[in-house]
Amino acid sequence: MKFLTAFLILMSPIFGAWSQTDFPNKPITLVVATPAGGATDKTVRLLAKQLQLKWKNGVVVENRVGASGNIASAYVAKANPDGYTLLVSAGPFGINPSLFKTLPFDTKKDFVPVAQISSFASVLLVHESFPARSLNDFIAVAKNPKDPLAYASAGSGTAQHLGVELLKSKLKLNLNHIPYKGGAPAMNDLLAGHVKVMLAGMGDASPHLNSGRVFPLVTTGKTRSALLPNIPTLQELGILDFDASGWCGLHAPAGTPAELINKINQDVMAALADPAVRQGMAAMDVEPRPTTVPEFRQFMDSQFVKWKEAVEFSGAKAD
Template sequence: MTATSPSLRSLSRRRLPAFAAALGALACAAAATLHAPPAQAQAPAVTGAGAWPQRPVRLVVGYAAGGATDVIARLVAVKLGERLGQPVVVDNRAGANSNVGAELVAKSPPDGYTLYVFTIANTINASLYGKLGYDPQKDFEPIGLIAKIPNILVVNNNLPVKSVADYIRFAKESKDGITFASSGSGSSIHLSGEMFKMQTKLNMLHVPYKGSAPAVTDLLGGQVQSMFDNTPSALPHVQGGRLRAIAITSAQRSPLLPDVPTVAESGFPGFDVQSWFGLAAPASTPKPIVERLNTELVKVLNAPDVRQRFQELAATPEPGTPEQMRSFATAEIQRWREVVKASGAKAE
């Protein structure tokens, strides 16, 4: 074994304290790193090179193509895509009264590339279904309301009814009351009738169908007597003289049917039931993306050509803030919970 010289041993003894101090400093630094709070992720840029979005955005609709929700979604998608500089592609995921599409979006990455057309159905479903695969309040980030569409109380032409007063009188005088059709149990069309029933205390028998089209077919044929149908569906039949419009469910009259009174002015102040549509993203979507989407959505809804197209669909644009949409949806959940409970409506 080679012996260490006295000079080397002396040098090592002099350096040991410094070496130990360096080790201690490194240990302290490592411990501080381990216990330091995690750095916050940098918010995504929404302007400039490399900003969101860098690829097409998917807009999920919880219904099949062709319905009011789909038509409105496609109109907004085209215009929103033009403003974002990337296509907004509609993805129809129908099923379980829009729950299939809602659950898909609720479980999607909150990166701004998957959006959802949140509707009145999602607030009704909160109490209509015993268990949902998503939470309509906690699992979505509201972006803004899009539009509202009123329903119309229509009757078969052979029914001796021309006003709400006539409708009430007929229902009271008939031993069987009066029948009203809907597009399905728990739909906004169904619950419009149930809310009217709650306020009038009438004997009204609900007849559910699998969709609005077969319900209207039987209404035209006289198998059922009345219906609180969505305006776009009922309007052609009213204008063609095949159905009689008794009242509209919005707070104001529709410019498309200026002679048809509202339910509110027909003796039921405060009655205001409309189908509505909003834009939402998965919860925890970065605030800059939500704010950019809201800004562009408001611009789209204020565009003259969009407002004109909405008027043709009997829809009223509802530009606003994410906070306004959140408050509105929360109030709707409570409102429909009471109606669902009173009506005994169950999911089909």
Template sequence: MKSIFQRCVLSVALLLAMVSTSQAQSFPTRPIRIVVPFPPGGSADLLARALGEKLTTSMGQPVVVDNKPGAGGIAGADFVAKSNPDGHTLLFANTNIAINPSLYDKLPYDTSTALAPVLLLAYVPSLIMVSEKTPANTIQELIALAKSKPESLNYASAGSGTFPHLAIELFKMQAGISIAHIPYKGAAPALNALLAGDVQVLCNDMLTGSQYVKSGKLRALAYTGSTRAPTLPQIPTMAEAGLKDYVAVGWQGIMTPSGTPAAVVERLNIEFNKALTDPALRHSLTSQGLVLSGGTPKQFADYISQDTERWRAVVKTSGAKAD
């Protein structure tokens, strides 16, 4: 009896393996949709479209970008989480995947079970910047200014609970300073507030922030990555500026609905990794401040887990709340 049972289990396993292999060989059978849970024009949208062009050629089916903004990325993530798990609907995920579970009391999906990682595409380091009116040329001078005039400084963010908000909260925690938070409805209004001198400090991604630093309209005091940015090598890291434990790096990656066949996930992983090796694409993206990654689904899953714990501590200590 046991032998018959074992043979049945083995037969089912072989059948599933054959089905999975067949799915991977025939995949994709129709256009692939990459859902970007943010408005067009941002770094996520630009990277998704650049990769979509490469995959359209390599996979033999159109790869289209579908922007579904709303609720800090939750609307787009929920749409993908509830889509057919066949590999034709993908989520262009970012750091919000790691932040939102701590920020919201309840999400319409369970991040750890509803979405499956494909690969980490890129890290998105940022700049800690100040306006021309702010009398600080280094991070240490900004810390000294904040300590000498408590509550006199404020900083902008793209909204409560966003990465730029929590990155400054982490800075405040490690520096032992108090700077008032002024949330705006998006990264562009926050950046405009800094340019106008309405706020003194902002954490902004390299893609949009570096152009104002290079033109002299804003001053970058530090880079939030672990090593200096090749495009702004004169800007020290936060560790070099005196906060040795500070690293705050956003990220972008690809996820699918859970239940997507393993062979299909593997095919997607191979194709996206291959696209990231294209010299022209790499040059275009790295010149904008992105640090390209790649890797396996397991490596991406581990990174999401670590990042979720990192931001959980910041959300709890800062008392950050979603808008």
């Protein structure tokens, strides 16, 4: 009996290695914190379809919406660290540790980065009645010390809110934040002219760009948007160190074996190179972002630092 026990202990690394080369042998669940049909959800489903061809055993996209993404994060934090339950992380994942006083998990300790999937620009929109058609004109209006310029966002502490606050700090603007309960009601009031300014993700803005009711002033990406080729980026206009682009990626529960993390990362990078995936993302003005695990970890570290500063400057509180 002692001999058998010793043999099993000695052989366990071999058995473990064999089981990991067999990964995955059942469906993998990708937990999304945003509603079905949004830009992040559509991007993940494109990726999942391609990963299905590689993994064979099925990929389930599960939407767990609420609490600024914390419901989905809490669910994955408690999942078995076996590679079969992954969080589709996005902007709020990097913001929430600074925005919420307490969370039911430790963002930095309870998760490990796996791979970045995508990034997408935001666009600064103004209502058609707003007296500016360039960033310089907008700045002139927004610096009026006697009349704060109101802007809408999807809610306090969202990336759109904090992105404008970063711009406000950098350019010394006089702005007044009007938070809404989500991007849709904020966009509706912008279209109706009840509020004149909003920073919106390209996916949310794209259905309205040809409506004539809003005008895009500038985008936040490193290159011009394919949907708005005539609209400059902030970097083109000399605002070089500003980045409020959206993103999504994959995180796994802490304790997931490094071998599995690396395998999933490599499979995601291969899927992002597929022409059908890239074409589908391009149609939404979403850019594939294949990264190594260390690169994604470095990106996340920069997100935590940037949004901590923005939360402190703005005084943002969780809704």
